Amino acid sequence: MKRNLKILILAGILFICLGMNLLIENASPPQPIEFKIPKGWPKPPTDIFVKNKLTEQGFQLGKKLFYDARLSKDGEISCASCHQYFAAFSTFEHDLSHGVNNSFTNRNAPALFNLAWKTSFHWDGGVNHIEVQALNPLLAPNEMGETLEGVLRKLKKDSSYRRLFKDAFVTEGISSQRMLKALAQFTGSLLSANSRYDKMKRGEIQFTAAEQKGYALYQLHCSGCHTEPLFTDESFRNNGIGLNRFKDVGRMDFTHLSSDSLKFKVPSLRNVQLSPPYMHDGSIGYITKVLEHYRTGIDTTSAILDPLLKKKIHLTDRQRDELLYFLFALTDTSFTKNKRFGPDEKYIFKH
Numbered sequence: 307m308k309r310n311l312k313i314l315i316l317a318g319i320l321f322i323c324l325g326m327n328l329l330i331e332n333a334s335p336p337q338p339i340e341f342k343i344p345k346g347w348p349k350p351p352t353d354i355f356v357k358n359k360l361t362e363q364g365f366q367l368g369k370k371l372f373y374d375a376r377l378s379k380d381g382e383i384s385c386a387s388c389h390q391y392f393a394a395f396s397t398f399e400h401d402l403s404h405g406v407n408n409s410f411t412n413r414n415a416p417a418l419f420n421l422a423w424k425t426s427f428h429w430d431g432g433v434n435h436i437e438v439q440a441l442n443p444l445l446a447p448n449e450m451g452e453t454l455e456g457v458l459r460k461l462k463k464d465s466s467y468r469r470l471f472k473d474a475f476v477t478e479g480i481s482s483q484r485m486l487k488a489l490a491q492f493t494g495s496l497l498s499a500n501s502r503y504d505k506m507k508r509g510e511i512q513f514t515a516a517e518q519k520g521y522a523l524y525q526l527h528c529s530g531c532h533t534e535p536l537f538t539d540e541s542f543r544n545n546g547i548g549l550n551r552f553k554d555v556g557r558m559d560f561t562h563l564s565s566d567s568l569k570f571k572v573p574s575l576r577n578v579q580l581s582p583p584y585m586h587d588g589s590i591g592y593i594t595k596v597l598e599h600y601r602t603g604i605d606t607t608s609a610i611l612d613p614l615l616k617k618k619i620h621l622t623d624r625q626r627d628e629l630l631y632f633l634f635a636l637t638d639t640s641f642t643k644n645k646r647f648g649p650d651e652k653y654i655f656k657h
């Protein structure tokens with residue numbers, strides 16, 4: 307009887323310990339977040355969150371990494387140094403962006419939003435998955451200039467990162483794969499779908515007469531490449547921007563096909579008002595100059611020019627202004643001022 311009691315007590319203790327352990331393990335299990343596809347939008351070509359379950363903890367970890375300059379070699383450059391929150395995550399007013407050791411990129415940093423719909427990344431489409439994309443800036447000597455071992459060493463030393471990785475991925479451990487997944491949870495969640503254009507589409511507001519006329523002009527001259535609702539068809543085209551001082555041949559760099567010479571990814575026109583300068587090299591400083599390029603700047607006899615631009619675009623000054631009003635209607639300040647995506651109060655902006 308005594309022995310039985312002992313066994314019972316022992317079993318009881320074991321049971322309580324197991325229960326406690328489970329409780330601790332599940333103290334705050336990662337909370338799944340639903341990635342909502344805006345009404346009327348196509349489904350993303352692949353679901354980037356199938357193998358990388360989107361959770362609140364994963365998103366928050368990705369956000370912390372995105373704003374953390376310690377990810378770079380000299381501790382000066384974060385993802386957010388080049389992808390600035392208030393400029394729809396592009397580099398504001400700089401054609402090229404600052405990397406470590408006073409280096410510069412040789413392309414203009416694209417705005418980051420609606421990445422879940424992208425079929426390829428970078429101006430030449432040289433990267434095909436959001437989770438591997440971040441390796442490029444982390445390792446590039448003219449961006450963050452680090453090594454994977456270097457980044458991981460710094461993260462592992464930091465107890466708050468050790469906790470955040472565990473919160474996001476349940477088990478202990480900081481690995482490059484987890485870091486890339488967390489970054490992709492943050493960048494892949496950047497959704498911009500609430501501009502005046504979207505509100506008009508949802509029937510919440512009406513366009514002004516000028517915006518409406520601009521919309522029609524856009525449909526006539528621009529929608530073949532900057533296609534609704536994402537305002538890009540994800541293709542690579544030549545829109546008449548010539549060879550720059552870096553001899554950047556664009557898509558051809560990646561495919562080695564001469565027919566891809568000077569073709570670049572069609573960028574989205576969403577939030578374009580907030581992300582000057584423009585084009586792959588930031589060679590056009592103002593949005594009005596972009597319209598001037600399409601109106602008068604293109605050599606329509608060029609053999610490599612995209613067929614859709616071979617016919618000269620005629621716009622009166624008034625029509626140019628109407629088109630501009632339409633482009634401004636693509637600005638989504640509820641995205642660029644969304645605190646959920648913005649830096650924490652204590653974040654000090656460098657560069």
Ligand code: HEC
Nearest residue numbers: 385388403404405411413414415416427428429440443449
């Ligand atoms: C020094 C500036 C710089 C830093 C730092 C930087 N980027 Fe970028 N980013 C760029 C440039 C420039 C490009 C365009 C590269 C190209 O086309 O070759 C780019 C492209 C991208 C793209 C592809 C966007 C598209 O539309 O194709 C993503 C996503 C991105 N960066 C995320 C990040 C993340 C995440 C980090 C941090 C780990 C980061 N970037 C750090 C400058 C930077």
Ligand code: HEC
Nearest residue numbers: 527528531543545547570572573584585586596600612614
């Ligand atoms: C034949 C396809 C095509 C057509 C038509 C076209 N674009 Fe573009 N657009 C592009 C490509 C490609 C780029 C990027 C070129 C580069 O980076 O060198 C671009 C870049 C831009 C940019 C710069 C965006 C940024 O983030 O840098 C703006 C703004 C723009 N186009 C507006 C327009 C407007 C307005 C029209 C209609 C008048 C138009 N586009 C018609 C293909 C096209």
